[in-house]
Amino acid sequence: MAKIKKGDFVELDYIGRIKGSNQIFDLTDESIAKKNGLYNSNMKYGPRIACIGEGDLIKGLDNYLIDKETGKNYNIEISKKEAFGDRDNKMMRVVSSSIFLKERINPFPGLQVNIDGMLGTIRSISGGRVIIDFNHPLAGKDLVYEVNINKIIEENILKIKSILLNGIGLDEKDYKIEEKEGKIDIKLKKDMDNKVKEKIKEVVKKLAKVELSFSLL
DSSP: OOBOOTTOEEEEEEEEEETTTOOEEEESOHHHHHHTTOOOTTSOOSOEEEETTTTSSOHHHHHHTTTOBTTOEEEEEEOGGGTTOOOOGGGEEEEETHHHHHTTOOOOTTOEEEETTEEEEEEEEETTEEEEEOSOTTTTOOEEEEEEEEEEOOOHHHHHHHHHHHHHOOOGGGEEEEEETTEEEEEESSOOOHHHHHHHHHHHHHHTOOEEEEEEO
8 A cells, every 4th residue: 555645646436425315426337337327428437546736626626535544435425615515696697598699509407518619508498598607517516535546657648648638538449559769759649739738738748757659640
């Protein structure tokens, strides 16, 4: 067993629940998702790799895992302040239903929408007015996590894959990765902005201590 410190890449399995209702909102185990009627074919299940202290996890969980031991299970209560914060009434917005009609969208309560680059959930529709809630769905809620710290990750390629996924949402199907003489090359199926590439290079050098280059497949 080893103790976790800030900057370590750690493989985790977890179940996240809303305190009080016990409702599961996030988990890594596909079999548990199916057993509880939560399976989503668009979700990628399996252990998650996160760099501790770098914001890959919510604040309360990120802080809690420092100094904990690998190979152990932990039950963690996280206050709303350390999770997604309080609900903010200023994040409620009223828009005209004509906005949706122009886009040929039929609005209904519970529908998630993107307005001006912000993700929100429709709460109600009345008299041509649509109320959209831009608060995080878990804002104002205390959470409970069951976490198993599987191991500390040492392999550079696994570290970089986690940086690409957690940082910019780049999945393994979108690139190939090669390691040669201590350097890593990411072969992209689709090119990306040079500023994004440079930022990723900086993060990889800081966290994984290796040089990174990009090319196209």
